Amino acid sequence: MSLTIRRFIPQTIVSIILIIMIIFYYFYINKSVSDAFTTWDKALSDWAVIITSFTLIIGGIDLLRYHLVQIKKIGVKQLPFSGTTIALEIIMVIFALIGLYYSYVYPKLGITITTQPQFTWLFTYLYAPTDSAVYSILLFYIASASYRAFIARNPMATLLLITAIVIMLGNTSLGNLIWPGFLPLRDWIMTVPNTAAFRPITMGVGFGTIILGLRLIMWREVSWLGRRE
Amino acid sequence: MSVINVIDRIFGSRYVLYLVLIIALIYPLIFPIGIPIQISSRTLAVYNYIQHLKPGCHVYMELYYEVAARGELEPNAIALIKQLFDKGCKIVFVSTMSTGPLIFSLLKSSAPDVFANKTYGVDYVFLGYVSGGEAAVASLAKSIKGTVTVDNYGNPVDKLSLLKEVDKATDFDLAIIVSSGTDTFNYYVRQWYTPYGTPLLFVALSVIAPSIEPFVSAKQAIGMLVGQRSAAEYELLVGRKGLGIASMDSQSLSHFVILIFIIVGNIVYWSKRLEAKKAKGGGR
Amino acid sequence: MKISIGVLIVILIILIISLGSVAAWFAKIQLYNSARPISSFVFLIFLMLAGYLSINHVREGGEIRVREIPAFSAIEEGVTRSVEMGRPIHMTIGFGSIAGSMAPQYIAGLGVLSHVARLAGKYGARLIATLGVPEVIASVEEIVKEGYASGGRPELFDPVYNVRYLTDQQFAYASAVQAIIVRERVGANIVVGPFYAESLIFMEAGNMVGAFQVAGTARETQIPFFVLAADYAFIGEEIFAAGAMASGDKESLASIQGQDVGKLATIILIVLGILFLAFGINISSWLNWVWKLG
Numbered sequence: 053m054s055l056t057i058r059r060f061i062p063q064t065i066v067s068i069i070l071i072i073m074i075i076f077y078y079f080y081i082n083k084s085v086s087d088a089f090t091t092w093d094k095a096l097s098d099w100a101v102i103i104t105s106f107t108l109i110i111g112g113i114d115l116l117r118y119h120l121v122q123i124k125k126i127g128v129k130q131l132p133f134s135g136t137t138i139a140l141e142i143i144m145v146i147f148a149l150i151g152l153y154y155s156y157v158y159p160k161l162g163i164t165i166t167t168q169p170q171f172t173w174l175f176t177y178l179y180a181p182t183d184s185a186v187y188s189i190l191l192f193y194i195a196s197a198s199y200r201a202f203i204a205r206n207p208m209a210t211l212l213l214i215t216a217i218v219i220m221l222g223n224t225s226l227g228n229l230i231w232p233g234f235l236p237l238r239d240w241i242m243t244v245p246n247t248a249a250f251r252p253i254t255m256g257v258g259f260g261t262i263i264l265g266l267r268l269i270m271w272r273e274v275s276w277l278g279r280r281e
Numbered sequence: 282m283s284v285i286n287v288i289d290r291i292f293g294s295r296y297v298l299y300l301v302l303i304i305a306l307i308y309p310l311i312f313p314i315g316i317p318i319q320i321s322s323r324t325l326a327v328y329n330y331i332q333h334l335k336p337g338c339h340v341y342m343e344l345y346y347e348v349a350a351r352g353e354l355e356p357n358a359i360a361l362i363k364q365l366f367d368k369g370c371k372i373v374f375v376s377t378m379s380t381g382p383l384i385f386s387l388l389k390s391s392a393p394d395v396f397a398n399k400t401y402g403v404d405y406v407f408l409g410y411v412s413g414g415e416a417a418v419a420s421l422a423k424s425i426k427g428t429v430t431v432d433n434y435g436n437p438v439d440k441l442s443l444l445k446e447v448d449k450a451t452d453f454d455l456a457i458i459v460s461s462g463t464d465t466f467n468y469y470v471r472q473w474y475t476p477y478g479t480p481l482l483f484v485a486l487s488v489i490a491p492s493i494e495p496f497v498s499a500k501q502a503i504g505m506l507v508g509q510r511s512a513a514e515y516e517l518l519v520g521r522k523g524l525g526i527a528s529m530d531s532q533s534l535s536h537f538v539i540l541i542f543i544i545v546g547n548i549v550y551w552s553k554r555l556e557a558k559k560a561k562g563g564g565r
Numbered sequence: 566m567k568i569s570i571g572v573l574i575v576i577l578i579i580l581i582i583s584l585g586s587v588a589a590w591f592a593k594i595q596l597y598n599s600a601r602p603i604s605s606f607v608f609l610i611f612l613m614l615a616g617y618l619s620i621n622h623v624r625e626g627g628e629i630r631v632r633e634i635p636a637f638s639a640i641e642e643g644v645t646r647s648v649e650m651g652r653p654i655h656m657t658i659g660f661g662s663i664a665g666s667m668a669p670q671y672i673a674g675l676g677v678l679s680h681v682a683r684l685a686g687k688y689g690a691r692l693i694a695t696l697g698v699p700e701v702i703a704s705v706e707e708i709v710k711e712g713y714a715s716g717g718r719p720e721l722f723d724p725v726y727n728v729r730y731l732t733d734q735q736f737a738y739a740s741a742v743q744a745i746i747v748r749e750r751v752g753a754n755i756v757v758g759p760f761y762a763e764s765l766i767f768m769e770a771g772n773m774v775g776a777f778q779v780a781g782t783a784r785e786t787q788i789p790f791f792v793l794a795a796d797y798a799f800i801g802e803e804i805f806a807a808g809a810m811a812s813g814d815k816e817s818l819a820s821i822q823g824q825d826v827g828k829l830a831t832i833i834l835i836v837l838g839i840l841f842l843a844f845g846i847n848i849s850s851w852l853n854w855v856w857k858l859g
Contacts, residue, residue, distance in 0.1 A: 078606045080595045080856075097416070100664035107699035114702060114730040121725045175383055180348035186736035187349035190762060191306075191535065192299050193769035199298065199542045200772075201793045203550045213543070220540060223487070223510050224533035225316040235321050247494045250785050252831075253801040254492075257783040259827035260802030261669045262609060263820050266616045267809065268672075272817040275676035275808050276704060295773075349736055349762075414665075463786065464666060488762065492786050 059277060067269045116141055147171060215241060285552045292545045305538045309530030316533055318526070324514040327482060327504040331364055331455070338370045338454040339447045341479075343465065344385060345378045350461035350486055351387065356512035356525035357484045358459050359392040364519045366399055371443050373425070373453075375408040377417050377465070382409055382433050395521070402441045409433030415464075419472040422450035422479075450477035455503075459484040466493045470501050482506075571621030575614050582610065590856075597856035604852040611830070616823025623819040631821050636779050636797035637807050640677070640755060643777040644684040647752025653691035655751040655776070656681050657767070658705075659758035660697025660731075660738040667759040669805065670783050671698060674758030675708060676808025677781075681755055682709045686716015695729045695745060697738040702730050739763035743770040756780040756795075757804055760787045768794035781807065 075081075076089055119134035151168070204210040221227025222238025267273035291297055334340075342362075346354050365372060374385060385407050389396055399405055408429050411417045420428040425448050426438050438444050447453060456479050458469050466483055473479045480503050483493055487508035496502045506515060509532055512525030589596040597603060623629055647654045658674030661667060678694060685692040692712075694705055706728045713722040731741040743766055746754060754771035756764070757780065764780070764787040771778045772794065780791040781799025791798040799807055802824060809817040838848045 074609070078598055078601055078609075080598050094416070097413075097664070100662075104662050104664065104700060107702065108733070110702055111699040111730040111733070114728075115732075118725055118729060172383065172386075175380075176387070180351075180383075180387075183347065183349045183734075183736045184351065186740045186766070187762060188352075190765055192302060193765050195302055195535075195539045195542065196295050196298055197765060197769060197772075197790075197794045198539055199292070199546045202543045202546065204547055205550075213547070217540060217543070220536045223508075224536045225318045225513075225529055226533040226537055228319040229316065232319065235319055239321060239323060242491065243494060243498060246491050247498060250491050251495065252828075253785045253788065255831055256802040256824070256828065257785075257805075259612060259824040260783065260805035262612050262827070263616050263823045264669050264672065264805045264808070266613045266823065267817050267820050270617070270620065272620065272814065272820065273672070273676070273808060273812070275679040275708075275812050276672045277707075347735070463784075488786055 059274070062277060063268075063271045063274075067271070070265055070269050112141060112144070143174075283556075285549055285556070288545065289549045289553075292542060292549070298542060301538055302535055305534040306531045309534050310527065313527065314530045314534075316530055318513050318517055318529055320514045320517065321511075323504060324506060324511050324518070327506060328364070328515065328518045330482075330503050331361070331368070334368065334370065334454050336369045338365075338368070339452060340365055340370050340372045341447075341450075341453045341456040342372055342374050343456070343458045343460065343469070344374060344376045344381055344388070345465045346384065346459060346461035347378065347380055348384070348387070351384070352524070352528070353486050353508045353512070354459050354461060354484060355388055355391065356509070356523050356528075357506045357515060358388060358457075359395060359523060360512060360515040360519050360521065360525065361457060361482075361484070361506075362392070363395045363521050364515075366395060366404070367519070370454075371403075371446070372405045373408065373443065373447060374405065375421065376410050377412070377414065379410055379412070382407075385433070392523075402436070403443060406441050406443045407433045408438075415468045415472065418465075418468040422473050422477060424449050450479045453479055455480050455482060457482045457484060461486055461489070463489055463492050466496060466502075470496055474501050484511075569621065569625055571618060571625070575618060578610075578614065593858050595856065595858050599855050599857045602853050602855055604854065608827075608830070612823055612827045615826040616820040619819040619822040620816045623816050629815075629819045629822055631806075631810075631818050634799065634803050634806060634810065636781060636799045636803065637680075637810050639777075639779050639797040640681060640753075641684055643753030643755065643779055644681065644688055644690050646777050648688045648690045650752045652752030652776075653693050653749050654681065654685060654753045654755065655693045655695065655742075655746055655749070655771075656755040657695045657742055657758070658698065658701075659760055660733050660735060660763075661759070662733065663698055663700045670759035671701065673783070673804040673808045675701065675704060676811045677755070677757040677804070678705065679708045679712055680807075680811030682712020683716045684712075686713040686718045686721065688716075689718055689721065691721070692727055693729060693745060693749060693751065694727060695731055695742050697731050697733050699730065699733055702728070735761060735763060739766045742767060746770040746776065747774055750774045751776050753777045753779070756782075756791075757799065757807065758782065759784050765790040765794060 076086070081089065116138065119130075119137050122130050123134050147168075147170075151171075154168075198216070202209075202213045202216055204213050218234060219238050219241060221230065222234040222241075227234040264273060342358070344358065362372065376382070376384065378384075396405075408425070409432060411421065411429060413420070417428065425444060429438060431437055432441065450456070450473050456469065456473055458466055458481060460466060460483075466485070469481055474481050481496075481501065483497065483502050483505035485493055485505055485507055487510075490505065490507040493502075493505065497505050506512070509525060509528055512523075513529040514525075516523050516525045586596060597606065619629055644654055656678055658671055658678060659667075663671050682692060682694075684690070692709060694709055696702070696705055706724055709727045710719075710722050710724075713719050729745070731738050739762075742763070745751075746767065747770055751771070751774060754767065754776040756767050756778070760767075760782045761784070764782065768778060768780065768790060778795040779797045779799075780795040781804040782788060782791060783801050783804055785801070788798070788800055792800065806821045806824070809821055812818075834848070841848050
């Protein structure tokens with residue numbers, strides 16, 4: 053690809069959009085222009101949705117390619133893992149086709165993918181439990197991470213340790229049995245020092261984003277396009 | 282091998298920790314201990330706020346969470362719905378997350394008693410999934426009927442009697458945002474509170490709470506319910522024992538296990554450090 | 566004293582904005598959106614101009630010292646360590662859609678990825694870049710390919726091995742990444758981007774295989790997990806600076822000074838706010854002032 057397509061066009065689009073966004077956000081524009089802008093803005097978000105949907109297809113193909121190559125490379129031993137993924141991809145395609153068929157051929161039935169009993173079954177009894185299970189793994193990981201990390205190595209770490217213990221006891225009903233003051237203390241820690249610590253981080257992120265925007269406008273941020281050499 | 286090393290071996294092993302944790306989690310679910318639950322002033326404030334709403338009020342409820350967050354958020358939502366229904370309030374449910382319809386059916390199936398004497402279309406309505414993120418939230422604030430034409434079950438919105446009473450943000454006495462993400466709270470503050478002044482109530486995961494705390498302290502929301510702990514407290518307040526209270530013992534016990542492990546970890550660390558110091562001193 | 570063109574441009578911009586605003590105020594023209602406080606616009610322009618001045622200063626041959634970010638320097642250590650151990654490197658930028666408020670963080674993640682890929686090329690390391698953002702599959706492939714090429718080892722690039730799109734569903738993505746970290750026994754685990762509940766899952770998976778971990782996110786709720794569990798962590802806006810550092814371009818690096826100027830201005834505002842409050846004057850009401858005629 054030539055440099056024009058790879059660098060010049062994307063950077064120009066990004067710069068123009070950023071400047072337009074700033075103008076439309078801060079300046080008063082009369083109603084007809086702002087309505088036109090809203091329409092364009094909506095169109096742009098619709099494009100984004102469409103592009104995302106198509107990239108999902110690319111993603112699916114990418115995944116399929118990876119697993120086919122793995123099966124070819126490793127053989128039967130890989131089958132339980134890669135086979136499952138491929139089977140699930142096929143199920144996904146089938147459901148997409150069924151959903152499309154019903155919603156376009158019999159629109160009056162009001163059947164969409166999410167109201168199909170088979171889909172609901174898969175969602176409720178397969179997807180929901182596995183999704184929750186992976187989320188709940190977090191508890192175990194938090195426990196093992198705390199065992200390693202909450203060590204009173206120095207005064208700062210000791211402070212962190214004490215705070216963690218107070219919050220934990222405040223969060224449980226057991227803490228209340230030990231000392232009723234844990235709950236108000238937890239509330240105080242969460243509302244005062246914790247909020248005070250969060251705000252500067254939020255502000256810093258804001259500044260970082262603004263400067264990133266500046267670099268994008270000035271064409272100085274190019275890493276997302278691949279390297280310059 | 283010294284005692285400390287043996288302790289470190291046992292406690293430092295993932296498998297031991299995970300096994301003890303699993304037991305601490307499951308045991309109280311099967312054999313509840315019933316540790317008394319103290320009600321925090323913040324939860325009580327939310328409860329009192331809703332108690333002081335006029336009977337027959339209109340409430341908007343956004344359900345923005347995926348199944349993974351159900352355990353923490355659903356008990357809160359059910360307890361709130363119970364309190365509102367008991368007061369004769371009417372609720373418009375909506376979800377700006379694509380899994381919303383499934384989440385709502387799960388919610389209804391886990392609390393059939395709460396929905397028992399309530400009529401769909403009169404006491405509550407579910408608008409289904411409304412796409413568009415912040416734009417959708419803004420549009421719903423302006424006009425519900427201008428945003429969606431049919432509800433989740435395909436009924437035209439003009440035919441639902443509840444939606445004849447309410448249409449825009451100012452028609453609601455309270456908007457409850459049940460969300461597992463941070464952005465949704467921002468959307469509602471920007472699109473509902475700032476332009477229309479609709480009172481907001483946040484229901485959030487414990488991990489999200491710190492980042493939305495500024496809204497509550499700035500009085501942009503009337504309060505927030507956070508995670509399992511709030512759910513348990515709220516269930517006690519509304520008098521419907523559910524998953525919140527049931528899992529509170531589990532939570533207490535598992536936190537306690539983690540605490541013990543942290544303390545042991547510190548003992549091991551310091552004994553080893555002192556030992557190393559002694560060894561060094563002896564060699565000199 | 567010679568005044569540079571950059572400074573002149575800045576002065577010109579400030580003059581145009583302030584004169585334009587004053588003129589519009591007297592001519593009773595609704596110039597600004599009445600829903601946004603003017604102060605936020607002033608602050609945005611102030612930050613951008615400060616960043617621009619820093620860039621300009623370097624462009625004209627000046628020197629700007631940017632504080633070192635330990636996590637950034639640690640990436641190279643991680644890569645060399647993996648090569649010594651004969652293990653691959655894992656890097657991920659997160660999941661979701663790039664069309665949203667998290668876009669800057671994905672871009673920062675891509676910046677770090679380009680750095681990691683170049684280092685992988687330089688030391689001949691095997692890189693596994695996993696992702697859950699379907700829109701950037703092509704970008705990631707391109708970045709990894711160019712990274713290997715500019716590191717001098719283009720033959721090492723294998724799109725099927727190096728770039729793995731998983732899914733855009735949170736926990737499916739989390740478990741897939743976790744599986745890859747453990748199964749491939751990665752030597753270094755580099756995690757930079759917007760992360761949600763999966764952050765700790767990645768850190769613990771890396772810890773299980775004894776990987777060297779560098780992590781960073783600008784999502785406040787997940788920063789504690791990274792600080793706690795990773796060997797080195799980018800805190801908050803440092804990930805945006807990392808992108809500039811990765812480019813190796815002195816001018817973009819200089820722009821980071823704009824961030825620090827912003828922080829300084831905020832600190833001054835906070836101190837002034839507290840002082841004025843003692844005299845009963847509330848600065849925040851001035852900051853909330855909006856342009857409203859009549």
